[in-house]
Amino acid sequence: MAATTVDDVAVVSGMVHKAHMDCEAALRTASTAGTEPGALSIVVLGASGDLAKKKTFPAIFHLYRQGFLPATTRVYGYARTKLTDEVLHAKIKPYLGASPDEGPLVAEFLNMVSYISGPYDKPDGFEVLNKTLTQFEDKEGAVDGLWQGNRLFYMALPPSVYPTVATMLRSVCMSSTGWTRLVVEKPFGKDLDSAEALSSHLGALFTEEQLYRIDHYLGKELVQNLLVMRFANRVFFPLWNRSHIASVQITFKENFGTEGRGGYFDEYGYGAPVGIAAAAVALSNSLWCYLLVQRFPSPNRSQPVAACS
Ligand SMILES: NC(=O)C1=CN([C@@H]2O[C@H](COP(=O)(O)OP(=O)(O)OC[C@H]3O[C@@H](n4cnc5c(N)ncnc54)[C@H](OP(=O)(O)O)[C@@H]3O)[C@@H](O)[C@H]2O)C=CC1
Numbered sequence: 581m582a583a584t585t586v587d588d589v590a591v592v593s594g595m596v597h598k599a600h601m602d603c604e605a606a607l608r609t610a611s612t613a614g615t616e617p618g619a620l621s622i623v624v625l626g627a628s629g630d631l632a633k634k635k636t637f638p639a640i641f642h643l644y645r646q647g648f649l650p651a652t653t654r655v656y657g658y659a660r661t662k663l664t665d666e667v668l669h670a671k672i673k674p675y676l677g678a679s680p681d682e683g684p685l686v687a688e689f690l691n692m693v694s695y696i697s698g699p700y701d702k703p704d705g706f707e708v709l710n711k712t713l714t715q716f717e718d719k720e721g722a723v724d725g726l727w728q729g730n731r732l733f734y735m736a737l738p739p740s741v742y743p744t745v746a747t748m749l750r751s752v753c754m755s756s757t758g759w760t761r762l763v764v765e766k767p768f769g770k771d772l773d774s775a776e777a778l779s780s781h782l783g784a785l786f787t788e789e790q791l792y793r794i795d796h797y798l799g800k801e802l803v804q805n806l807l808v809m810r811f812a813n814r815v816f817f818p819l820w821n822r823s824h825i826a827s828v829q830i831t832f833k834e835n836f837g838t839e840g841r842g843g844y845f846d847e848y849g850y851g852a853p854v855g856i857a858a859a860a861v862a863l864s865n866s867l868w869c870y871l872l873v874q875r876f877p878s879p880n881r882s883q884p885v886a887a888c889s
């Protein structure tokens with residue numbers, strides 16, 4: 581059995597890089613931190629929903645607080661519900677995870693956040709969004725006399741609308757002066773056929789470098805630690821195989837109900853008891869990934885493409 585090396589850890593980090601990140605890590609990678617020149621627009625699609633409120637906006641706030649976002653960043657929420665900027669701010673503020681003395685910082689952050697309402701299946705709203713982004717980029721995106729506007733789209737939406745929204749973004753909202761990236765939160769399909777269909781749909785619209793598929797559960801510390809324990813711990817590494825492990829048990833525990841997460845359970849047995857629907861969503865992505873984290877062989881290079889294959 582080969583000894584574990586620092587390279588093994590780097591290889592594992594490479595895998596983590598592409599597919600196993602939480603919202604914050606994904607956004608940080610996708611925005612290449614605060615050093616990149618030009619204007620950065622982060623668009624949260626499904627901004628009126630549960631994931632946006634509980635995970636995505638707080639993650640963006642944490643990046644802002646840590647100085648990982650360029651000074652020329654704006655955050656746009658997009659969804660069908662008609663909301664004012666103020667109503668969106670009031671909705672997300674309690675979830676940002678700010679301490680009582682961070683009032684001014686929160687106000688500064690919310691000042692960067694605005695909201696656009698529009699449909700997912702017609703170009704109208706996306707045209708307004710594109711115009712808004714372009715105006716911001718024209719104003720703030722100057723780099724050495726040239727203009728650069730980078731756009732990050734985060735789909736905090738039910739899976740049923742991913743394909744339509746991706747098509748709209750591709751036809752109406754691509755940046756013509758910088759990069760465009762699309763973050764897709766799990767579930768990535770509910771079975772092999774739907775995962776392949778989604779993959780080929782997105783693959784026809786965006787390049788692999790533009791696509792970030794994430795499951796925030798795999799960015800959790802416990803799961804990340806499993807990777808280190810498997811590949812970088814000299815005691816566990818030689819023992820982590822079928823000769824020494826009789827079975828692996830993964831327990832999914834959640835003690836609360838739907839709580840506004842209608843879209844979350846869409847197509848995953850919404851009529852079923854909440855626990856079963858929640859477990860079905862978790863099983864379709866997170867739990868399989870946990871199992872893979874236990875089992876996948878060490879990839880031979882640290883690039884995401886090596887990890888994917
Ligand atoms: N909530 C969570 O903790 C987690 C969620 N996810 C995933 O993130 C995505 C979003 O989840 P979540 O925010 O909970 O879902 P929501 O039900 O809150 O949906 C998000 C938004 O999408 C719009 N929407 C809801 N249902 C539909 C529909 N049938 N057709 C079109 N638009 C709809 C609504 O906005 P509007 O009507 O204003 O357009 C809603 O505010 C899902 O893929 C979910 O599986 C992943 C991990 C955790």
Ligand SMILES: O=C1O[C@H](COP(=O)(O)O)[C@@H](O)[C@H](O)[C@H]1O
Nearest residue numbers: 795796797834858859861862866
């Ligand atoms: O992916 C999921 O995330 C949500 C939120 O979980 P949290 O522990 O990060 O707060 C969870 O409710 C859901 O069951 C799971 O599939």
